[in-house]
Each structure stands twice: as structure tokens, then as C-alpha cells.
Amino acid sequence: MGLSELLTNKWIVPKDVRPSFKGCNVIVTGANVGLGYETALKFVQLGANRVVLAVRTLSKGEEAKRQVESKTGRTGVAEVWQLDMLNYDSIKAFADKATKDFDHLDIACLNAGIAGLSYQESDYGYERTMQVNVLSTTLLALLLMPKLKASRTATYTPVLEMVGSSNAGLVSKLHSDRTPFASYNTPTGFGKVGVQYNVSKLFVLYVQAGLVDLAKNKESGNPDVFIPVVCPGATNSELGREVKAWLVLRVLLWLFEVLIQRTTEEGARTYISGIDQGEKTHGEFWKDDKIRAPAPLMAGEKGKQLRATVWEEVVDALAKDVPEVRQLVGT
Numbered sequence: 497m498g499l500s501e502l503l504t505n506k507w508i509v510p511k512d513v514r515p516s517f518k519g520c521n522v523i524v525t526g527a528n529v530g531l532g533y534e535t536a537l538k539f540v541q542l543g544a545n546r547v548v549l550a551v552r553t554l555s556k557g558e559e560a561k562r563q564v565e566s567k568t569g570r571t572g573v574a575e576v577w578q579l580d581m582l583n584y585d586s587i588k589a590f591a592d593k594a595t596k597d598f599d600h601l602d603i604a605c606l607n608a609g610i611a612g613l614s615y616q617e618s619d620y621g622y623e624r625t626m627q628v629n630v631l632s633t634t635l636l637a638l639l640l641m642p643k644l645k646a647s648r649t650a651t652y653t654p655v656l657e658m659v660g661s662s663n664a665g666l667v668s669k670l671h672s673d674r675t676p677f678a679s680y681n682t683p684t685g686f687g688k689v690g691v692q693y694n695v696s697k698l699f700v701l702y703v704q705a706g707l708v709d710l711a712k713n714k715e716s717g718n719p720d721v722f723i724p725v726v727c728p729g730a731t732n733s734e735l736g737r738e739v740k741a742w743l744v745l746r747v748l749l750w751l752f753e754v755l756i757q758r759t760t761e762e763g764a765r766t767y768i769s770g771i772d773q774g775e776k777t778h779g780e781f782w783k784d785d786k787i788r789a790p791a792p793l794m795a796g797e798k799g800k801q802l803r804a805t806v807w808e809e810v811v812d813a814l815a816k817d818v819p820e821v822r823q824l825v826g827t
């Protein structure tokens with residue numbers, strides 16, 4: 497995000513488009529709070545048939561559901577399902593349930609994400625921001641893809657929406673071009689002061705490219721699933737929760753909140769408009785009502801090579817613990 501964009505972020509907000517989602521079955525991950533909660537609320541307001549609030553803590557999900565129901569007056573639409581993005585068994589069980597329980601799945605909004613400020617390893621040996629934002633999000637996308645593909649009709653193409661960040665554009669160089677993903681998954685490779693988060697969102701763009709290939713219909717070559725990456729802009733959510741543990745940073749965050757950040761409702765507008773664009777945002781990066789150049793490290797021959805390398809690293813890392821991933825990506 498450039499300086500002028502940052503300074504106007506709070507005042508020039510995305511359009512509040514209101515398409516109808518009548519008949520749609522929807523999943524939103526990380527829906528108990530922040531952008532995920534606002535997005536789930538919008539889907540219910542906009543007429544969706546079933547909206548799954550995928551949350552790691554069921555009691556928080558139930559409270560979110562209660563609020564959605566009281567704000568919309570619609571009951572029997574929001575459902576709370578458990579999903580822990582730090583646990584592959586939970587992700588597999590969630591995807592399995594979605595595959596069996598829905599007659600059709602129209603939208604999966606993979607919103608859950610973190611911005612870890614210190615190096616902590618997941619149970620699978622990866623830094624946890626990379627684990628949640630990149631590896632686990634990719635796993636869930638791969639596991640849901642067959643159901644999404646099978647849900648395409650002559651008049652509707654399902655959407656797998658991923659959440660990126662224009663901060664990916666701040667990354668001008670990676671630790672390694674040969675093993676970029678691995679290089680951020682060590683205590684010494686951890687990108688401090690938010691760099692790890694920015695790199696994780698760059699990797700989300702590389703993963704998007706891999707998923708776009710998988711979404712192609714084998715016969716027609718057209719997408720069976722649309723895959724946009726959206727960025728809500730700097731938004732006042734719980735994302736900075738770890739910053740709040742540091743007094744100096746807390747003051748800076750407060751200033752950022754007052755001067756720069758938009759509300760979660762305003763940020764969530766981009767999630768809805770990104771889906772409403774249909775094929776236009778497939779394989780694209782959508783922010784503030786425009787398709788954007790995603791990041792310098794996505795461009796040119798170098799970007800192409802990095803995309804392929806990171807995709808391969810991510811698939812290998814997942815397949816180590818979840819062998820069925822090989823079958824899902826067809827390698």
C-alpha cells in the first residue's frame with residue numbers, strides 16, 4: 497500500500513455492493529470476529545441459504561451467531577462449525593463434513609489468518625503464521641475444491657475466495673529464491689516486525705496461481721471455480737492482538753486505528769464485491785473496487801519461477817503430513 501493510499505484508507509472506502517446470495521450455501525472461516533464475522537453477517541443479510549461460521553472456539557462462534565441472528569432477524573441460516581487451522585485433523589474433518597453435509601457449496605471464503613509477532617512452531621514444524629495463512633489455508637482449499645467444482649451449474653460458478661494483503665507488495669526480496677517457503681520457517685529466517693506476515697500474504701498469491709490451474713475444467717479449460725484474492729485494506733480488527741502485548745506498539749496501533757484503519761464492515765465490503773465480480777476477479781487481486789497488480793514479486797519471469805517454486809514447496813510440505821494432497825493436485 498502506497499503512502500497516499502494509506503492516508504486515504506479510512507476516508508475513501510470500498511463500495512457497499514449488495515448482490516443477492518439467495519439459495520447460496522456459504523462457508524466463512526474465522527467468522528467469530530473481525531472481517532470474517534462482518535462477512536458472514538453480510539451473507540446472511542444478503543439472503544444466503546446456509547452460512548457456516550467456521551471457528552476454532554465454538555462458544556465464540558455461538559456468540560457470533562447470536563449477534564448475526566439478532567441483527568438480521570434471520571434464524572436457521574447461520575451455523576457454527578469447529579475448525580482449527582493449526583490442526584490438520586480438524587481441517588480434514590471440517591472439509592469432510594462440508595462435502596457430505598451440503599447438497600451444493602457455492603462460496604468458501606478462506607478468511608482465517610494471523611499476524612504472529614514472534615517465532616513459534618506449529619505441530620508440523622512450520623512457523624505458525626506460515627502454517628495458518630499459507631499451509632492450512634491451501635489444505636482447506638484443496639480439500640474443498642472437489643465439492644466446489646461439483647457444485648458448478650450452467651448458471652453459477654462457485655467461488656473460493658482467499659484473503660491477501662497489499663502488504664505483499666512491500667516484499668522486494670526473499671531470503672532465498674531456491675527454497676523461499678522453507679527459508680521463512682526457521683527461527684533465524686522469521687521475518688520480524690510484520691515482515692513474516694507480508695511474506696505469508698505474498699505466498700498466498702503464489703498459491704492462488706496453483707489453485708487457478710487446478711480449477712480449470714479438463715475439457716473446456718474454463719474455470720469450474722472462481723478464485724479471487726481480496727484485500728480489505730487496513731481494517732480495525734483483532735489482527736493486531738499480539739501487538740497489544742507491547743506498550744510502545746500499543747500506542748502506535750492506537751494512532752493507526754484512529755487515523756488510518758477503516759471499520760470491519762467497510763473492509764468486508766471488498767469480500768462481497770470480489771465475489772460479485774464473478775469471472776473478472778478470477779485469478780486476480782481485488783482491492784478497493786479495482787483489480788490491482790498484486791505484488792512486484794509476482795511479476796515477470798522471476799515471479800513465474802517463484803510462483804512455481806513456492807507452490808511445489810507448499811504441496812510437498814502438506815503431502816508429508818497429508819498424503820492425499822498428492823492426489824488432490826494430481827502429481
Ligand SMILES: NC(=O)c1ccc[n+]([C@@H]2O[C@H](COP(=O)([O-])OP(=O)(O)OC[C@H]3O[C@@H](n4cnc5c(N)ncnc54)[C@H](OP(=O)(O)O)[C@@H]3O)[C@@H](O)[C@H]2O)c1
Pocket residue numbers: 525526527528529530531532551552553556579580581582607608609610628659660661662727728729730731732733734735736
Ligand atoms: N485487518 C486488516 O487490516 C487486514 C488487512 C489485510 C488482510 N487482512 C486479512 O483478513 C483476514 C481476517 O483478519 P482480521 O483482520 O479480521 O483479524 P482477526 O480479527 O484477528 O480475525 C482473525 C480470525 O481468524 C481466526 N483464526 C486465527 N487462527 C485460527 C486458527 N488456528 N483456527 C481457526 N481460526 C483461526 C480467528 O479466530 P480466534 O478469534 O479464535 O483467534 C479470527 O476469527 C486475515 O486473513 C488477515 O490476514 C486483514
